[in-house]
Amino acid sequence: NAGVTQTPKFRILKIGQSMTLQCTQDMNHNYMYWYRQDPGMGLKLIYYSVGAGITDKGEVPNGYNVSRSTTEDFPLRLELAAPSQTSVYFCASRRDREPGRGYTFGSGTRLTVV
């Protein structure tokens, strides 16, 4: 199993550009999450989804959009990139009836906005 796959691994954007961070999982997990990690900080939740067609805001959703058209994919969209969105982005997934198992994380996408 590949687990949770994130692409790209690195990206440099100019202010005002847009991009989509891709996340896909092959474990048939219903729950998926997007986190951002700023330098020297913990992870903060951007958006999450409890199943295909259902998404909800996390702690820091401003400037981002998500969609969940399939169980496998949970892309994160940045419409107008700003320097404040420079961060490492982690996608994660988990089984819905196993809260104790925690999350499976992707390897992260390092985004720099200049």
Add this chain to the structure above:
Amino acid sequence: AQKVTQAQTEISVVEKEDVTLDCVYETRDTTYYLFWYKQPPSGELVFLIRRNSFDEQNEISGRYSWNFQKSTSSFNFTITASQVVDSAVYFCAFILTGGGNKLTFGTGTQLKVEL
């Protein structure tokens, strides 16, 4: 709302020293899970341990041990005989059951183990 506090921002030790990383959590719920993750310099998140709120048994895994005390809302992590490879950022995290089962992270403790 739940909260996880890791008051130690950075700890430096010399190899072979023991080191304890503190984690304090806040919640009014009785059912929850606590976790520790390691983030080495390569950046990935490595799961170390989980503990549910009904299991206060301490756990030892090799050089790692965890002390869970509900009375003080703490879930501390001790590395015995630290090694340079233990250098990483360590995160304590928390899940409530229900409500999307969102994982809430502490701000992390940077551990530096030097020769």
